[in-house]
Amino acid sequence: MATTLFMPDVLVIGGGNAALCSALMAREAGASVLMLESAPKEWRGGNSMHVRNLRCMHEEPQDVLVEAYPEEEYWQDLLKVTGGLTDEPLARMVIRHSSRCRPWMRKHGVHFQPPLSGALHVARTNAFFMGGGKALVNAYYRSAEALGVEIRYDSPVKSLELKDGEFVAAITESGERITAKSCVLGCGGFESNLEWQREAWGQNERGEWTAENFLIRGTRFNQGVLLKFMIDAGADTIGDPTQAHCVAIDARAPLYDGGICTRIDCVSLGVVVNREAKRFYDEGEDFWPKRYAIWGRLVAQQPGQTAWSIIDQKAIGRFMPPVFDGTKANTLEELAVKIGVDPATFMDTLNAYNAACQPGIFDHTALDDCRTDGVTPAKTHWARVIDTAPFYAYPLKPGITFTYLGMKTDATGACRFNEVPSTNLFAAGEMVAGNVLGKGYTAGVGMSIGTAFGRIAGVNAAASTGHRHPTFHEELSYAAGH
Amino acid sequence: MPPVTDLEAPVVGGACEAGVNFADALTAGEAEIARIMQICNACRYCEGFCAVFPAMTRRLEFNKADTHYLANLCHNCGSCLYACQYAPPHEFAVNVPQAMARVRVRTYQDYTWPLAFGRLYERAGLTVALALSGGLALFMILAIAMNGRLIHEPLAGDFYVIFPHNFLALLFGVVFLFAMLALAVGVVKFWREVSPTRDGNLADIKAAAQARVPAVAEAVTDVARLRYLGGGHGDGCNEGDDAFTLWRRRFHHFTLYGFLLCFAATCVATLYHYLWNLYAPYGFSSAPVILGSLGGIGLIIGPIGLLWLNLKRDALRADVKQNAMDRGFIMLLLLVSATGFALLLLRDTRFMALWLAIHLGTVMALFLTLPYGKFAHGIFRSAALLKFNIEKRMPNRLGLGGE
Incomplete structure (x- = not known):
């Protein structure tokens, strides 16, 4: 096997936000860095090319961020969505890191912009990237190249050579053996690996292989090759393989890379029925941005892993326009026939819902008093009678953004074997997200985790080769709460 | 959503062949x-x-x-x-x-x-070539017809010995006014169809009226600063790849203000002539020559830079069919300024008439093609920016969640 002669201080495996943060930090510390991105250049960046913003703690208004979003509130939000399945010290480190990392991001060319129209609900909590994640990824790649990080595309890694929990070399798919003094794994979850997903989700009581009907919102390159390798090598892991950032998206989205535009934002404005033409959950439980992350799993539990969001003319113009046109009909019966559900059951469901809608003052910007009475499941807000033609239906399927199964880690980002941290093998991004996100999701937190652990892993990987980052110490000790 | 592949063929019928009509299908x-x-x-x-x-x-x-x-x-x-x-x-x-x-x-x-002249855009290279050869031929012939020769004893830079002032003023005045008229008719038609108040909704008309003054001020600023060549973050545009550069904005500024300075030089000279009876040739330190020289420098640096950027622009985002139109216009601007400087340098020599004919021929070609070439982009874009600045001050009819 050919061994590459150049031996970098730090080998970064991956090419998304976390990997780039690691590479930049390690390079800033003075280490020589080689980055291996499995995708070709035009698909570089993993899921980061689809991201939109960074959830940021801040004590007072900061450029694009309004008001304040203190540490405690951020923590409570995270606690709520994860149902306690999180590691508080690590989560708080991520949260505090998010309050001070943006000057560094700007330095490497990332631009922020005021919240997008239709996304003002996160104006306080999330800093939006101008142009989105691909612009961020492009900026980081330009900066990495300018700083002298060696970048190789089309370079998937097949396995690692480990010795007593220490990194020795990476073996690429093409058979090249690349040695390095230290390594950061920033190569994502296993969401793109359909076979693994199928196995993880298994068969339901209807005999369906649930994951066969999943769509992957992001990259096709997160095959989980090294995640699998590390699990098999005995690394400590965290997370349940069926836990993921999973939202309900348009069923017509492409299998991979549908990204943000395939989401369906009209759920709370109408009702959602499954293949049997029955409602199955409170569509108006809370503001859609706080609920979109549970609907993927809800739809996954329905027969055929599919459902339809049904609205009438009154909802048009009140939600982010969908990328695909809805199925349109002038009567509800006609709509049922067009989407292929039983019209009689569909009408029963809709009639029961309509009859249960109580009078109230509709206000989509508040938790209003339009609710149902006497129908199960109830719709607790924004429940308006669906009676104004034309009617529209949007088909839903579960869309997996990224999986949470990953490497158990600590505040250093080190991979661990039998609870002993490696001194030169680190992980970042989706590979460690499960430490903070046991389940659930809230917008922008993936980037908070990826940026924090990416930078920390890069600094520590460089430090393990004798290269100390000149400035990060202060920022880190604040994040770590020292 | 499959991409549309055949971009030339209209979707239904020949919608665009005879101008824009709302009822027409999209091309x-x-x-x-x-x-x-x-x-x-x-x-x-x-x-x-x-x-x-x-x-x-x-x-x-x-x-x-x-x-x-x-x-x-x-x-x-x-x-x-x-x-x-x-x-x-x-x-x-x-x-x-x-x-x-x-x-x-x-x-x-x-x-x-007139609408039939729209065809000229399809053969933009030929249009510029014909205008240029026509302009050059016209002034060469005129020079010979009026003076009998192109080479002469030095005339101390007195152009009007070759072509009388009133003759030039009339000829260029007519062509220029026609060009402005043609552009105005086009942009007014464009404005009417894209107007924020085209629905005739009374509330819209009121809101638009209120917005007009600040909107005009902002649109003028947008144009003058070429704000949107800054990329939103101020780092500039992309050219060959995802890196940003401010050079496109800078070269546009050289070109735009160069053009305006040259225009100002002409206006000042006209005032000198008719108001104060000060006749050309003007000295090197006179306002028309200083304005014209500064403008000419802009019109040399700007077009050369724009041509250079145009040549290295990522083909992925260009419409290569427009290269002839873009580069033809850039070359004309460059020729106008280059021949202008040649004339300034040679006006005291035996070659003044020759270079005067060449310069005036190029200027004529530029004027003739103003409404039928790349110059139009400045007019239509300014109109679109004005509409944008009015529209954004009007209430949004959509009420998306969270807003």
């Missing part, structure tokens, strides 16, 4: 903008780059007039293409700058006056 190029905007409207990541995306978010559907409005708002800075998660090789094949560029040239054609 393939317009349909491509509508297709892409539906994707962009569901994404919106690029809202901070320019005016196109904020204008888009005020709409759910994109009719013919909308596509032309958005196409002319687009400055082809390229930011949105390199930032796009749906750009090729993604199957959505979103390429906003290219789709916009293809429709933009149709705007110039469809709103040309």
Whole structure:
């Protein structure tokens, strides 16, 4: 096997936000860095090319961020969505890191912009990237190249050579053996690996292989090759393989890379029925941005892993326009026939819902008093009678953004074997997200985790080769709460 | 959403052949903008780059007039293409700058006056070549017909010995006024169809009236500063790749202000002549010569820079068919300034008449092609920016969740 002669201080495996943060930090510390991105250049960046913003703690208004979003509130939000399945010290480190990392991001060319129209609900909590994640990824790649990080595309890694929990070399798919003094794994979850997903989700009581009907919102390159390798090598892991950032998206989205535009934002404005033409959950439980992350799993539990969001003319113009046109009909019966559900059951469901809608003052910007009475499941807000033609239906399927199964880690980002941290093998991004996100999701937190652990892993990987980052110490000790 | 492949063929009938009509079906190029905007409207990541995306978010559907409005708002800075998660090789094949560029040239054609002259855009290279050869021939012949020769004893820079002042003023005045008229007719037609108040809604008309003064002020600033060549963040446009550069804005500024200074030089000279009876030739330190020289320098640096950028621009976002139009206009500007300097340097020699004929011939070619070439982009884009600045001050009819 050919061994590459150049031996970098730090080998970064991956090419998304976390990997780039690691590479930049390690390079800033003075280490020589080689980055291996499995995708070709035009698909570089993993899921980061689809991201939109960074959830940021801040004590007072900061450029694009309004008001304040203190540490405690951020923590409570995270606690709520994860149902306690999180590691508080690590989560708080991520949260505090998010309050001070943006000057560094700007330095490497990332631009922020005021919240997008239709996304003002996160104006306080999330800093939006101008142009989105691909612009961020492009900026980081330009900066990495300018700083002298060696970048190789089309370079998937097949396995690692480990010795007593220490990194020795990476073996690429093409058979090249690349040695390095230290390594950061920033190569994502296993969401793109359909076979693994199928196995993880298994068969339901209807005999369906649930994951066969999943769509992957992001990259096709997160095959989980090294995640699998590390699990098999005995690394400590965290997370349940069926836990993921999973939202309900348009069923017509492409299998991979549908990204943000395939989401369906009209759920709370109408009702959602499954293949049997029955409602199955409170569509108006809370503001859609706080609920979109549970609907993927809800739809996954329905027969055929599919459902339809049904609205009438009154909802048009009140939600982010969908990328695909809805199925349109002038009567509800006609709509049922067009989407292929039983019209009689569909009408029963809709009639029961309509009859249960109580009078109230509709206000989509508040938790209003339009609710149902006497129908199960109830719709607790924004429940308006669906009676104004034309009617529209949007088909839903579960869309997996990224999986949470990953490497158990600590505040250093080190991979661990039998609870002993490696001194030169680190992980970042989706590979460690499960430490903070046991389940659930809230917008922008993936980037908070990826940026924090990416930078920390890069600094520590460089430090393990004798290269100390000149400035990060202060920022880190604040994040770590020292 | 498969991309539209045949961009030339209209979707239904020959909608654009005889000018824009609301009832017409979209051409393939317009349909491509509508297709892409539906994707962009569901994404919106690029809202901070320019005016196109904020204008888009005020709409759910994109009719013919909308596509032309958005196409002319687009400055082809390229930011949105390199930032796009749906750009090729993604199957959505979103390429906003290219789709916009293809429709933009149709705007110039469809709103040309007289309409039949829209054809000239399709043969932009030939148009410039004919105008230039015609202009040169005209003044060579005139010089010989009026003076009997092109080479003469030095005349101390007195142009009017060769061509009488009133003759030149009349000839260029008529051509220039015609060019302005043609552009005005076109842009007024364009304005009417994309006007924020075209529905005749009373509340709209009121809101637009209130918005007019601040909107005009902001549109003028946008144009004067070439704000949208800054990329939204101020780092500039993309050229060959995803890196930003301010050189396109700078070269545009050289060109724009160079052109305006030359125009100012002509206006001042006209005032000198008619108001104060000060006749050319003017000294090197006179206002017309200083203004003209500064403008000429701008019109040398600017077009050379723009040509250089044009040649290295990423083909992915260009409409290569427009290269002739773009480069033809750039070359004409460069020729005007270069021949102007040659004339200034040689005006005291035996070659003044020759260079005067060459310079005037080039200027004539520029004037003749103003309404039928790339110059139109400045006019239509300014109109689109004014509309944008009015529209954004009007209440949004859409009430998306969370707003």
